[in-house]
Amino acid sequence: MVERIEHNLPREFYLQPTIEVAKALLGKVLFHRHERGIISGRIVETEAYLCDDPACHSSRGMTARNETMFGEPGRAYVYFIYGMYHCFNTVTGPVGVGEGVLVRALEPLDGLELMKENRGTHALANLTSGPGKLCQALGLDLLHKGLDLTGSELVIVDDGMQVAEIVEAPRVGITLAADKQWRFYIRGNRFVSRK
């Protein structure tokens, strides 16, 4: 019996080029140690946001909202959008640069009952198949902005799972730099937000 080794992704992981991080995050597991129990899911869809990219929050300089993007890599950048949803990102690149990876979809693993409660639905396929949905399912909001993903109540773990094939596609919901193929997802995964 082979024992699976799980370890938190180290800080250096997030210092790789942002597009590489976006691809490498596919297959990793996001854990939230919630007061009421552990909620986790496997990352199946991501998008890269670079510092010279007009669609990126950091592209017009540091503000109160985006300052965590310019901080330490491996921390959580959470922002509030459309008056009711949150989106979860990992900060990438050296301090001061301002890049990140948006996590767009998860495959639910632990804490299904809590997720269903948080989302107000029982449909498995609808729990975490979008950036707003997964934040609601995991109970993530602005209070989690800045948490250290290498060791806190919110961590990203490598459990050794290998991704068979990565699809590259245009990013979703943006008008600027819409031609860039900086969305990545696991081919065939049912929890991807859009095929």
Added chain:
DNA sequence: ACATCGATCTACT
């Protein structure tokens, strides 16, 4: 101070 709009989701036709 005010107007605009967004890295979304749901409900309804």
Added chain:
DNA sequence: GTAGATCGATGTA
């Protein structure tokens, strides 16, 4: 397929 919810961040004055 399309509209409406809902509000903070941002830009303009």
